[in-house]
Amino acid sequence: xxCCTILALCRLSLARLFAAGLIAGAAALPALAKEAIVLNxxxxxxxxxxxxxxxxxxxxxxxxxxxxxxxxxxxxxxxxAMAGGNELVFIDRNTGAVEKRQEASDPYQIxxxxxxxxxxxxxxxxxxxDIYDAKTYQLAHRLSALTMPSHIGFAPDxxxxxxxxxxxxxxxxxxxxxxxxxxxxxxxxQPAGVLVRPSGAILVAVMGADYIVKLAPxxxxxxxxxxxxxxAHNFLLSPDGKTxxxxxxxxxxxxxxxADTLRVTATLGAPGGPDDMALSADGKELWATGRWRASVxxxxxxxxxxxxxxxxxxxxxxxAVN
Amino acid sequence: MIDGVLRLIGEAQGALFERMVEPxxxxxxxxxxxxxxxxxxxxALFGGLEIAxxxxxLRPLEWWRPVEKRPGRRPGHREAxxxxxxxxxxxxxxxxxxxxxxxxxxLAPIGVMVDGSLRFHGYIPxxxxxxxxxxRDWPFVTLLAYIVLLDLGEYWxxxxxxxxxWWWALHSLHHxxxxxxxxxxxxxxxxxxxxxxxxxGTLALLIGVAPEEYPLVLVLFRLIESLAHTNVRLGxxxxxxxxxxxxxxxxxxxxxxxxxxxxxxxxxxxxxxxxPLWDVLFGTWRREPNFxxxxxxxxxxxxxxxxxxxxxxxxxRRLGAELAHLAYRGRPGFVAAFRRAAPQLSSxxxxxx
Numbered sequence: 210x211x212c213c214t215i216l217a218l219c220r221l222s223l224a225r226l227f228a229a230g231l232i233a234g235a236a237a238l239p240a241l242a243k244e245a246i247v248l249n250x251x252x253x254x255x256x257x258x259x260x261x262x263x264x265x266x267x268x269x270x271x272x273x274x275x276x277x278x279x280x281x282x283x284x285x286x287x288x289x290a291m292a293g294g295n296e297l298v299f300i301d302r303n304t305g306a307v308e309k310r311q312e313a314s315d316p317y318q319i320x321x322x323x324x325x326x327x328x329x330x331x332x333x334x335x336x337x338x339d340i341y342d343a344k345t346y347q348l349a350h351r352l353s354a355l356t357m358p359s360h361i362g363f364a365p366d367x368x369x370x371x372x373x374x375x376x377x378x379x380x381x382x383x384x385x386x387x388x389x390x391x392x393x394x395x396x397x398x399q400p401a402g403v404l405v406r407p408s409g410a411i412l413v414a415v416m417g418a419d420y421i422v423k424l425a426p427x428x429x430x431x432x433x434x435x436x437x438x439x440x441a442h443n444f445l446l447s448p449d450g451k452t453x454x455x456x457x458x459x460x461x462x463x464x465x466x467x468a469d470t471l472r473v474t475a476t477l478g479a480p481g482g483p484d485d486m487a488l489s490a491d492g493k494e495l496w497a498t499g500r501w502r503a504s505v506x507x508x509x510x511x512x513x514x515x516x517x518x519x520x521x522x523x524x525x526x527x528x529a530v531n
Numbered sequence: 532m533i534d535g536v537l538r539l540i541g542e543a544q545g546a547l548f549e550r551m552v553e554p555x556x557x558x559x560x561x562x563x564x565x566x567x568x569x570x571x572x573x574x575a576l577f578g579g580l581e582i583a584x585x586x587x588x589l590r591p592l593e594w595w596r597p598v599e600k601r602p603g604r605r606p607g608h609r610e611a612x613x614x615x616x617x618x619x620x621x622x623x624x625x626x627x628x629x630x631x632x633x634x635x636x637x638l639a640p641i642g643v644m645v646d647g648s649l650r651f652h653g654y655i656p657x658x659x660x661x662x663x664x665x666x667r668d669w670p671f672v673t674l675l676a677y678i679v680l681l682d683l684g685e686y687w688x689x690x691x692x693x694x695x696x697w698w699w700a701l702h703s704l705h706h707x708x709x710x711x712x713x714x715x716x717x718x719x720x721x722x723x724x725x726x727x728x729x730x731x732g733t734l735a736l737l738i739g740v741a742p743e744e745y746p747l748v749l750v751l752f753r754l755i756e757s758l759a760h761t762n763v764r765l766g767x768x769x770x771x772x773x774x775x776x777x778x779x780x781x782x783x784x785x786x787x788x789x790x791x792x793x794x795x796x797x798x799x800x801x802x803x804x805x806x807p808l809w810d811v812l813f814g815t816w817r818r819e820p821n822f823x824x825x826x827x828x829x830x831x832x833x834x835x836x837x838x839x840x841x842x843x844x845x846x847x848r849r850l851g852a853e854l855a856h857l858a859y860r861g862r863p864g865f866v867a868a869f870r871r872a873a874p875q876l877s878s879x880x881x882x883x884x
Contacts, residue, residue, distance in 0.1 A: 314650045335647040399562040417562045501545040
């Protein structure tokens with residue numbers, strides 16, 4: 210009947226009624242200087258967490274179905290992709306103020322090319338890859354993807370875009386300037402995260418399996434395979450480029466790898482469906498959103514132990530730590 | 532307390548999904564469905580909550596002041612008991628998620644195709660808060676605005692269900708219940724559900740989807756819909772009746788004589804789902820204090836008191852008869868073809884005889 214629309218099936222969220230914030234309105238975000246920011250995709254909210262006390266300090270309505278979060282190339286702003294709201298929300302990284310809302314069709318995963326020239330938004334639900342001019346946010350190319358274009362990676366020279374097609378077993382490489390595919394190769398069931406190394410080699414996490422693969426950039430040939438954990442999902446590279454973290458969503462773990470040799474050096478416990486990850490400013494903690502438990506896990510990298518679990522809104526996804 | 536309830540449901544959803552459902556998805560190679568299935572688990576849990584609320588709050592009303600006595604154990608009440616049991620099955624399959632899951636699998640690909648095609652050509656559906664940016668600061672008010680608009684959409688869908696012969700053939704499954712109870716709200720044919728979902732989905736393309744940050748509010752509205760069907764001698768009085776649909780108000784809609792003059796043109800009355808405002812505005816408000824018997828005069832016996840699957844098949848039979856009548860006017864429509872009841876009622880089920 211009234212409340213049982215087909216689309217409602219896709220969006221059932223729990224309402225954490227922070228009374229003033231959610232009922233009365235979306236209050237301005239607090240200053241974000243020492244905060245972590247988490248997008249709660251099923252709550253339509255954004256949580257801020259004090260990185261010292263590990264306590265949630267605010268939760269505010271931000272827009273419909275916020276999923277992923279990236280920094281602008283100049284580092285001054287964060288962009289939150291509102292898949293259901295059809296917009297990009299630009300947030301001042303210091304003050305927390307919403308700077309502007311830019312219309313975009315169903316942005317799910319977003320990224321800037323390394324040269325800052327292109328902005329790419331994948332529409333997971335509508336099977337589409339949109340390539341925008343990063344300066345003007347004018348649409349340059351709109352490509353139909355086979356199904357569920359998910360994560361994004363770029364060649365170091367910004368000439369090629371790599372996208373995992375999560376509804377299949379494939380990864381596709383697209384010429385960014387021309388907007389045409391170069392190659393599409395099978396890598397395993399439900400490929401998710403993509404990370405491109407300085408050498409140009411492409412790493413892909415295969416969520417329907419327990420491994421990551423290494424692809425050659427010229428033709429996508431699989432040149433390496435490393436077992437990490439069931440549901441290998443996403444990557445995080447340490448700032449010094451030496452350590453690679455892989456979240457394993459089904460196993461509830463995070464694998465630690467040597468970024469050059471891809472040897473697994475440790476496995477960290479991260480229950481609740483670890484998804485996106487971020488490092489604390491001092492590099493001592495690894496933060497991971499737990500999609501199924503409405504929480505963020507904080508892991509002490511010195512000991513490998515789970516330090517704390519921070520309750521946030523439902524289905525937390527994108528995370529950034531200031 | 533609300534916060535606690537929501538947290539509990541969230542934890543149950545997460546635990547159930549992580550420990551039982553996700554490993555199964557992984558083994559079956561269906562990890563691309565993980566997010567949707569996680570939502571579905573939540574949907575099922577909330578459905579269970581709705582059923583529990585409905586039973587705990589509404590069943591006592593049916594004991595307290597029933598319009599009709601609940602069918603007892605005597606042999607003469609067997610059909611009525613079976614009809615009520617069938618409604619319980621309808622409620623379970625709808626609210627725990629079986630029917631919504633079927634609808635999702637059937638309609639979501641179509642919706643994606645249509646939506647994707649529109650967007651590919653530059654059309655981005657506007658949500659209400661994009662049309663009225665001030666709403667963005669008031670998400671609860673936005674939700675209420677959506678409920679009003681969607682209720683208006685449901686009112687007109689309901690009018691069409693009564694006005695179009697083929698749709699009435701399907702919708703008559705909902706109306707043929709002569710022992711209406713709190714379980715009767717979900718007594719619908721699956722095809723009717725598909726049409727309803729397509730209707731709502733089309734509305735969503737035009738105005739966006741209602742924000743669902745307040746699932747307990749939505750549970751409340753489902754409760755109102757269940758209350759409207761409850762077997763209780765309860766009206767909301769002169770002041771309350773025009774504000775929200777209640778049992779007495781909706782019982783008039785389900786009355787065997789719901790299409791008698793002056794409502795024969797609309798083939799029914801009191802179509803509103805939540806807000807009687809629409810009946811007031813569009814002239815379909817029947818203002819009477821009585822609690823009439825419910826049902827469809829031409830439908831009785833095992834056709835209305837059968838089990839769930841047979842009832843669904845019965846709906847197809849009625850639809851088939853009506854479509855045959857549309858194709859070959861010489862053949863009787865489903866009302867004439869299925870008439871079995873005593874002819875003492877002059878105006879039967881809203882369809883021209």
